Each structure stands twice: as structure tokens, then as C-alpha cells.
Amino acid sequence: MDVSPGWPVVVCLVVLLAVTVAADRAGRIDLDRQAVLAGGRAVVQLTLVALVITAVVGSLWLSFLAVAVMFTMAVVTTTRRVGAPGGWPWAAAAMACGVVPVVGIVLATGAVPLAGIALIPVAGIVIGNTMTVHTLVGRRTFAALREERGQYEAALSLGLTSSQAIDEVIARRVPEGILPSLDQVRTSGVVTLPGAFIGVMLGGGSAVQAATAQVLVLFAIMATQAVTAGVQAALIRRRLLLPDDLRDGLPV
Secondary structure, three states: OOOOOOHHHHHHHHHHHHHHHHHHHHOOOOOHHHHHHHHHHHHHHHHHHHHHHHHHOOOHHHHHHHHHHHHHHHHHHHHHHOOOHHHHHHHHHHHHHHHHHHHHHHHHOOOOOOOHHHHHHHHHHHHHHHHHHHHHHHHHHHHHHHHOHHHHHHHHHOOOOHHHHHHHHHOOOHHHHHHHHHHHHHHEOOOEOOHHHHHHHHOOOOHHHHHHHHHHHHHHHHHHHHHHHHHHHHHHHOOOOOOHHHHHHOOO
16 A cells, blocks of 8 residues: 555645644634645655655665754754754754664664665654654743742752752653653554554555554654653753743842
């Protein structure tokens, strides 16, 4: 079974987008324009990505370059989302601490062959989920530091260091960024059939191969998100990865 470009796909996409817009308007969500723009961008970007992957997949070095570009875009996106574009070097460091060893383990063990056709999709999934957890952790912790500044200052008045006071505020927020992915792992095959499983099945693989690929991806996601969230929290406690208003506004 395969899904090829053609009129059936075009019609399906148009109808699905129309449903999205109608639901946004009916629910007064006010995201219909953003949904249309996001859908248009997705079509253009994925078309370009397909062309790029087709061109570079035969070269391992070009495949690594493509992965590096994906990682760069992920860093840019997440730092904007959390409101800390100036902290991109630290965000990149936190994400690299998760992505590099996890992708390295997957390749070194031979679970995924060292070839562009395998490297690009696996690394892309890992990077995308690393970006997601970095954004969730950042948004929750930064919001908490703004909303609970009184608790932070109270901790300082009791003799705690700035790092310890920040930890008092963000400690319970960091796990919240990881929980959605853990729920996905818990419910895989029961509530959802995630992307890697569907991809292998659509590509003609057996159900066992699809399940194996999905389990591998889920374990990789859990590992990279745990490492990234931990490093990110450590950088936040040290005031290295903070939006400008928190870096300048929180007393030391």
C-alpha cells in the first residue's frame, strides 16, 4: 500500500482543511487563518524536503548535513516559542545533549543502518520530539517564574541561593513537559498507532516490522527528552537559559 500524489489526496487535504477552519470558527478558537497558513507551509516545506532528501539520501555526509539543518531550525523554532531567542546557544547545547547520544546509540548498535535513507527520518523524529519537550519545559518553567516570583523571593529571603530558589519554582513544572510523550508511549497500540508504525505499514512492511520500528522510535524519544529536559532545567537554574525579562528581573 502507498499514498501517492494525485487528485484523491488533493481533495482529501482540501476537505480536511475546510473542516479545520469550520471547527475553529464554530468554536470561536480564532486560529482559522493560522491553520490555513500552517497547512500551506506544510505542503511547501514537505515538498521541498522530499526533493532535498531524494537528492542527498545517497550520500552519508550530505545526509548528516541535512540533519544538521533540521537541528538548526528546531533550535531557532523552540527559542522563539519560549521567548528566549538570545539563549539559542544554551538551547542548542541542551538539545544536542539529548539528540547526539541517542542517535549515536541507535546507529552504533546497528538497530538502524548507517545510511541516509534511515538516518534522516530517525534523526528527524528524534529532533522534532526534542524540540517539543524543550518548548514545553521552557514555556511552563518561564511562566511559573513570572507567576510565582513571590515564592522565588521568599526562598531567597530564607537564605537559599538563586539556583535553589529557581529550583523551588520549576521543579514540579519540568516533568509536565515530558508527560505528554510518556502518555503516548503508555498508550501506543492501545489508543494510538504512531507515525513510525503507520509509515512502515504503508511502505509495505509487516506488522512486526512496524511494531519494532515504533518501539525503537519511542524509546529514542523517551531518552532524548529526558536528557534534554534535565540539561535544560540545569541551565535555567544557573540563569543561563532565560528570557531577557527573567534574566534581568529576577533578583540574585
